Amino acid sequence: MASTQTYKRTPLYAAHLEWGAKMVPFGGWEMPVLYTGIVEEHTAVRERAGLFDVSHMGEVLVAGPHAEAVLNHLLTNDVRKLPVNQAQYTLMCNDQGGIIDDLIVYRIEPTVYLLVINAANVEKDFDWMNAQANAPVVLKNESDTTAMLALQGPMAVSVLPECSGIPHFHIARQLLAGKQCRVARTGYTGEDGFEVLCEPADAVALWTELLARGKEFGVKPCGLGARDSLRLEMCYPLNGSDMNGETTPLEAGLDKFVSFDKQEFIGRTALAEQRRNGVPRKLAAFKMTGKTPPPRPHYPIIAQNRKVGEVTSGVLSPTMGIGIGMAYVESGAAAIGSKIEIEIREKRHPAVIETKPLLRRAK
């Protein structure tokens, strides 16, 4: 039977077309990949600020007196360490310690948590949480009734001065353009900035307001292309590319988001064993050493004339002007400073394993 895949559209779909966006499928959604150009948008975020539609992201509310205990069973980080109105990066793993999703938990009330999860995983995550919850708890999938905008860059705070009192990795209720929102000082770019959660019906008004306010600061609408190159310069892993159900948080270098000093959680046994025995491979960051084609996912990594891994994310860094990426590399070949080669169209190009993040700036 012939079928045409239909993609979901965010409330900002028409606004994207108006701004000249090139739309692409992503995680089941039709999303803007760019408006005027990835490099231009990337640079706007590093130097000024950019506005992203991230309404495709999923939101799940977890509430009730057992919410903390259930989340500590489902997630690797320790939610007991999370004060009200703060955010925590964490992972949801399967029994083998493989990553189901990476997410941010916001504790928005003493017993109410908001989880922001990856667009492509909403159903999978929600089903898993329902099946694995080990105590009675309210689980509500709010993904279709929540829109989200991300204003990212050093000038984000100039555009939203009323949010300047929200500390890094905190969340607060905030009236913006007359609309009730939750504003979090979080993001996926490595820059200061805000993520604004709102009603879908208010998304266009907020988008328009933020771009109008941002005009004097050179704020640009930015697509997923720039979002990807920005996060990769910071070595923030992308679910589905840099991690999946077959890779563990320890292999992905996310050890500090796995709390072994809390009670049992899903995946703990497998992860504890891996911590004892060492990981067979590591998500390494690399930089090309000369002018080469941009590294891209699935290109082989060669060391000592042998394949030792595979690129999972790559790009020509707009900020550094050189090819960068991340790759799973056999632990023996993944030490910082190790010389490797990336095979691109049957030709090998030199690269070196670097510390994360790849982008480091003078403070």
Add this chain to the structure above:
Amino acid sequence: MNVPNNLKYSKTHEWVRVEGNVAVVGVTDHAQEELTDIVYVENPSVGAHVEATKGCAVVESVKAASDIYSPVSGEIVEANEELSNTPESVNDDPYGKGWLFKIKMSDPAELNDLLSPDDYSHHIGG
């Protein structure tokens, strides 16, 4: 969209300027706009034999690598070396500084298989 009158075009968005028995090849304005920010050009080597409609070069944007198909068959007699330093010329000046390579044609009759400016404009929905 800029579709100059003095060129021939392939359905895969390459242009050809005929200079005697040499075909100068590049990508069209439409193609560069679709590809967006071009960051790397991998041209064929001088002396290489290329075949009409077969991939012979790669143009890479930030987001993807795209094959460039040779519009005609023959031998590469020159490749645009400047593009290794200024790949963005393909975006900025696709019919000028952004040319890719030159082919000494082995069968100039293949030019008849290419599209006229009008047909190409129609092809890209212009």
